[in-house]
Amino acid sequence: VGGEPVAARDDASADRPDAVADGAEAVAVRTAAPATAATSPAPSAASPAAEVPLAVRLRAIFATETPRLMGELRAALDGQAWSQAARISHNIKGSAFYVECHAIADRAGALETACDDLALDRIEPEWQALQAGVEAWDRENAQ
Amino acid sequence: MSAAATVRILVADDDLVSRLAMEDVLRAGPPAEITMAEDGPSAWEALKREGARFDLACLDVRMPPPDGLELTERIRHTPALKRLPVMLITSTADRNTVLSAAKLQLQGFLVKPVNVDSAARIASVLRQLDDTILEPADATRARLRLDAERHARYVVAFAQQVQALAGLAAEIDDGAASPTLRTQFATRADACRTAALTMGAARLEQVVGDALAAVQAEEPGAGAAMAQAVYWLRRVAAGRGLPLPD
Numbered sequence: 001v002g003g004e005p006v007a008a009r010d011d012a013s014a015d016r017p018d019a020v021a022d023g024a025e026a027v028a029v030r031t032a033a034p035a036t037a038a039t040s041p042a043p044s045a046a047s048p049a050a051e052v053p054l055a056v057r058l059r060a061i062f063a064t065e066t067p068r069l070m071g072e073l074r075a076a077l078d079g080q081a082w083s084q085a086a087r088i089s090h091n092i093k094g095s096a097f098y099v100e101c102h103a104i105a106d107r108a109g110a111l112e113t114a115c116d117d118l119a120l121d122r123i124e125p126e127w128q129a130l131q132a133g134v135e136a137w138d139r140e141n142a143q
Numbered sequence: 144m145s146a147a148a149t150v151r152i153l154v155a156d157d158d159l160v161s162r163l164a165m166e167d168v169l170r171a172g173p174p175a176e177i178t179m180a181e182d183g184p185s186a187w188e189a190l191k192r193e194g195a196r197f198d199l200a201c202l203d204v205r206m207p208p209p210d211g212l213e214l215t216e217r218i219r220h221t222p223a224l225k226r227l228p229v230m231l232i233t234s235t236a237d238r239n240t241v242l243s244a245a246k247l248q249l250q251g252f253l254v255k256p257v258n259v260d261s262a263a264r265i266a267s268v269l270r271q272l273d274d275t276i277l278e279p280a281d282a283t284r285a286r287l288r289l290d291a292e293r294h295a296r297y298v299v300a301f302a303q304q305v306q307a308l309a310g311l312a313a314e315i316d317d318g319a320a321s322p323t324l325r326t327q328f329a330t331r332a333d334a335c336r337t338a339a340l341t342m343g344a345a346r347l348e349q350v351v352g353d354a355l356a357a358v359q360a361e362e363p364g365a366g367a368a369m370a371q372a373v374y375w376l377r378r379v380a381a382g383r384g385l386p387l388p389d
């Protein structure tokens with residue numbers, strides 16, 4: 001193997017691939033999925049999930065996930081685990097954006113900020129505001 | 144694009160709604176095999192095990208530690224992973240996050256809620272990245288005044304160089320390499336880097352450089368770096384209708 005660039009060669013040897021590479025075996029490219037993380041090829045258009053509009057699926061997941069997250073959030077607040085509470089608030093905020101519930105997103109964002117800032121006097125009022133927002137969303141979507 | 148050109152993307156986000164939305168967004172882009180990780184630790188495990196085979200990592204900034212920023216730092220400090228393209232997912236690209244991320248060589252941010260614009264952004268990033276793995280054929284052919292057939296031969300020759308180096312690097316990483324083999328690797332790696340620059344393969348040149356540095360420092364990582372180079376090159380070549388021999 002010479003030092004000159006492959007494509008810069010303009011003599012006969014440049015037309016022979018073996019002039020620039022020889023003697024070593026190819027490395028197999030493995031495509032196996034990691035075991036611990038969930039690996040999924042993008043669902044095909046025919047999959048059942050794909051038949052349900054994304055917005056509907058997101059709302060369904062939001063409806064089931066938010067009560068669980070609110071429970072975890074309350075436990076984190078009670079345990080004064082402010083960093084964890086901020087992260088869970090952040091998740092609720094992110095999810096709320098997807099279901100276009102900006103009231104919940106704003107209140108979760110305010111609680112996240114209060115936890116990040118360790119503004120202890122603001123945390124409980126922001127929690128109550130968020131809880132009220134989630135309950136209102138539940139009522140609207142139960143109808 | 145052929146099946147062989149499927150890109151592999153790691154998505155790490157602890158929020159189920161966000162993961163579902165990201166999967167939907169990625170379905171709108173190039174054919175992709177998506178690995179979903181639901182928190183930082185499982186993302187890191189996937190990266191350690193399969194990192195060299197990912198084409199892009201999309202990491203949520205805020206999730207159970209290690210979060211997206213810390214994961215990116217770990218990636219950049221891990222020889223076998225440090226060239227992995229990363230986009231950070233965030234609800235608010237606030238000033239502190241942007242400043243923290245400034246030194247992490249990111250491909251960009253995806254701001255929640257991700258949507259069709261995010262899909263276009265990811266596709267654009269992947270296209271640009273592919274252009275640094277192998278320059279578009281038209282550009283190389285024009286620059287080097289090659290016909291299509293000759294260009295294809297050059298790509299094959301280049302790929303064989305990369306694969307030969309990968310074989311040597313694996314032997315070296317196995318620990319049984321003689322000084323002669325290391326010297327042989329260094330000589331070939333130098334030639335391959337030059338060839339990579341000629342082929343407009345800037346990112347491959349960097350990865351080969353990483354492998355060379357590892358061998359010269361007698362540290363592990365050359366095999367993983369070269370395996371990544373082989374994977375990237377084969378995928379991009381296949382996507383451009385230049386299937387390479389096994």
